[in-house]
Structure formats: C-alpha cells, structure tokens
Amino acid sequence: MVRLLFALGVVVVILTIYTLVDCALLQHSRVRGLPRWVWIFVIILIPVIGPVLWLLIGRGRTGAGRNGGRIVRSVAPDDDIDFLKGLDRAKSEQEHLRALEQELADLDKEIGTPDSRNPGGPGQTGAGGLEPKKSEPGEGDLPGRRDA
Incomplete structure (x- = not known):
C-alpha cells in the first residue's frame, strides 16, 4: 500500500511540474478560460484537479483550421x-x-x-558555316603587325 501511495505521489508531482511548465511556456493566444497567472495558482493550489483542469480547459488545442492562433481557410x-x-x-x-x-x-x-534541317547550308564552307579568314602575306597572329 505504501508503494502505491508513493507511486501516486510521484505521478501527481510529475503531472504538476509538467502542467506548470506547459502553462508557463505556452503561447499567449492558446491560453483559454483564465489568465496565465491564475492558471499557475490553480495548478499549484489544487494538486490533482488543477493540472487536470489545465489540460482539459486551459490549454487551447490546435485545430485543423488554425495556424498560430490565426484561422486559415x-x-x-x-x-x-x-x-x-x-x-x-x-x-x-x-x-x-x-x-x-x-x-x-x-x-x-x-x-x-547551319541548322538541324540543313546541316551544311547552301554554299557554306568551313567550321560553323563561316568561311575561313584569308590572311594576307606577311600578317602574323596579331592584327596590324607585319612580319618583315
């Protein structure tokens, strides 16, 4: 019998601590029924009933159509x-x-x-369909420079 009472006491303490933390950290818009500070007093002063009331009444649920306290349609x-x-x-x-x-x-x-329908193109020679540039005699790699 002593073990049962001890176990029930541990459960009540754990439930009270859980509901206190939950009440203290829950978003302001989700606290229902009473102000937050009143819920904390109810949880502490009424050992078993206070936490149960918080879980059933005070803690607002997030419904399917709610998003952060805002109704979404x-x-x-x-x-x-x-x-x-x-x-x-x-x-x-x-x-x-x-x-x-x-x-x-x-x-x-x-x-x-040239395009894909006419690969060679009419009268086109050289790579890419452009005629190769013919260099003048004496012209090197750089334009405007003549080799002697």
Missing part, C-alpha cells in the same frame, strides 16, 4: 490572387523566352549558321 486556385499572379508571371516569362529564342533563330539565319 483553403482557397480554390482560381480564387487565390497570389496563385493567379504567379501564373501571369510564368506566362510572361514563357513569352519572353519565346521571343529570345526567335531572336536567336533570326541571328542564326543572318550569319548563316
């Missing part, structure tokens, strides 16, 4: 303004990328770079 993607702005931004980025690709294709056509 789900919004369909077509009603979410941030989502729609992201789509507009993605669409404009895709249009910009298409414009850059078209500009690159136009530049390739101007300098005569």
